[in-house]
Amino acid sequence: MWRRQQRADGPAAVLAIGTATPANCVPQDEFPDFYFRATKSEHLVGLKEKFKRVCQKLGVQKRYLHHTEELLDAHPEFLDNASPSLDARLGIVKAAVPELAAEASRKAIAEWGRPAADITHLVVTTNSGAHIPGVDFQLVQLLGLRPTVRRTMLYLNGCFAGAAALRVAKDLAENNRGARVLVVCAELTVLLFARPEEGCFQTLINQGLFGDGAGAVVVGADPVTTCGERPLFEVVSAAQTIIPESEDAIAMHLTKGGYGGNISARQVPVLIGDNIERCLLDAFEPLGVGAEWNDLFWNVHPGSSAILDQVDAVLQLKPEKLAASRRVLSEYGNMFGVTVIFVLDELRRRMEKRGEEGAPEWGVMVAFGPGLTVETMVLRRCPAQGTSTPDEEKLTAA
Numbered sequence: 001m002w003r004r005q006q007r008a009d010g011p012a013a014v015l016a017i018g019t020a021t022p023a024n025c026v027p028q029d030e031f032p033d034f035y036f037r038a039t040k041s042e043h044l045v046g047l048k049e050k051f052k053r054v055c056q057k058l059g060v061q062k063r064y065l066h067h068t069e070e071l072l073d074a075h076p077e078f079l080d081n082a083s084p085s086l087d088a089r090l091g092i093v094k095a096a097v098p099e100l101a102a103e104a105s106r107k108a109i110a111e112w113g114r115p116a117a118d119i120t121h122l123v124v125t126t127n128s129g130a131h132i133p134g135v136d137f138q139l140v141q142l143l144g145l146r147p148t149v150r151r152t153m154l155y156l157n158g159c160f161a162g163a164a165a166l167r168v169a170k171d172l173a174e175n176n177r178g179a180r181v182l183v184v185c186a187e188l189t190v191l192l193f194a195r196p197e198e199g200c201f202q203t204l205i206n207q208g209l210f211g212d213g214a215g216a217v218v219v220g221a222d223p224v225t226t227c228g229e230r231p232l233f234e235v236v237s238a239a240q241t242i243i244p245e246s247e248d249a250i251a252m253h254l255t256k257g258g259y260g261g262n263i264s265a266r267q268v269p270v271l272i273g274d275n276i277e278r279c280l281l282d283a284f285e286p287l288g289v290g291a292e293w294n295d296l297f298w299n300v301h302p303g304s305s306a307i308l309d310q311v312d313a314v315l316q317l318k319p320e321k322l323a324a325s326r327r328v329l330s331e332y333g334n335m336f337g338v339t340v341i342f343v344l345d346e347l348r349r350r351m352e353k354r355g356e357e358g359a360p361e362w363g364v365m366v367a368f369g370p371g372l373t374v375e376t377m378v379l380r381r382c383p384a385q386g387t388s389t390p391d392e393e394k395l396t397a398a
């Protein structure tokens, strides 16, 4: 009995979203000049031309980067792959990641409308750091959270980190009555920065694709409307699976020169295309929701244009279905796990603009990351206050 009383009555819901980027915006068409100049690689004329072609294929128009030319000039060791530079890179992210994470969190808390001290749990994730205590600890002070806030720090989850943090938040919110979980995801790509080298295609992808940013989400069950809480999306179910025989598809590790490792650029879109429908069926079948894929709203981690094209082709989605994912990729690049939080924000803005009429009730978030791991989360749009979803209308009529 007491265990039942400890649990929430309803499902976890997204109550507020906040996002932040560094101030330094880099248009993609200017990036090859910046990159080859900053890395003193202008003599690699053929490689620069190839990089320009790759940049055009990734679906990115601009990105925000913490590392400016001045910062790179101050760290010549970043340009020499044989030079130890991990300490200097970790020193940069140690200060900058908590600040960016706090900026996104403050926006989410302001939208939520309750005091920061009402946050009961904190789930933080980043690939940009390896500190103890970590970003979670810094955020308690920066945001004025209670010292008793229950913290969970997830390091090095690659691009599925944002969805994994939301999955953990769902369980915390549903199993602790009254819990209000702040999920924070923040990334700076300075650990990934490297000079271009002939024969190292991975470096070209890393420099052309990834961007810096932070996203924060307040998650809680049983919204207290008298405190101004307004649920945006119910988190109906959350699952994670490893794609068989995919462990080398995305594999990264920290080295003395920052991140090393490999992303099989051609294989990743194919593996995702071959497996996504099974993941979706596994997520929807137990819920008894027999929706057509084109009846849903979609939040697919925009790993690159090729990945979104593959998902589009396999599921035969209408062009507008991945528009939110494509816009975030275009405006911000691939920000690892942060990206799905930006897409969630973009989706809610599009829905608010469009109004309730015709907006899908059910939706899905799909994120990919190392191994090849797939996170699948079924979402349900919450009606704006004073309106009801089609299902609720049927219940009221009955």
Ligand SMILES: CC(C)(COP(=O)(O)OP(=O)(O)OC[C@H]1O[C@@H](n2cnc3c(N)ncnc32)[C@H](O)[C@@H]1OP(=O)(O)O)[C@@H](O)C(=O)NCCC(=O)NCCSC(=O)CC(=O)O
Binding pocket: 050, 053, 054, 057, 058, 157, 158, 159, 160, 201, 205, 209, 250, 263, 264, 265, 266, 268, 269, 302, 303, 304, 305, 306, 307, 334, 368, 369, 370
């Ligand atoms: C690499 C691609 C841009 C290639 O796109 P296309 O196939 O359309 O283009 P394309 O064949 O013309 O290739 C463009 C140029 O790149 C070269 N090229 C492509 N793949 C190559 C490879 N593996 N090695 C060396 N060169 C390669 C081609 O020869 C060509 O050069 P030339 O022009 O000289 O002929 C794309 O496949 C892609 O976006 N892949 C996914 C990228 C990715 O891995 N995203 C991150 C996911 S990781 C993530 O999000 C999760 C996480 O990190 O955890």
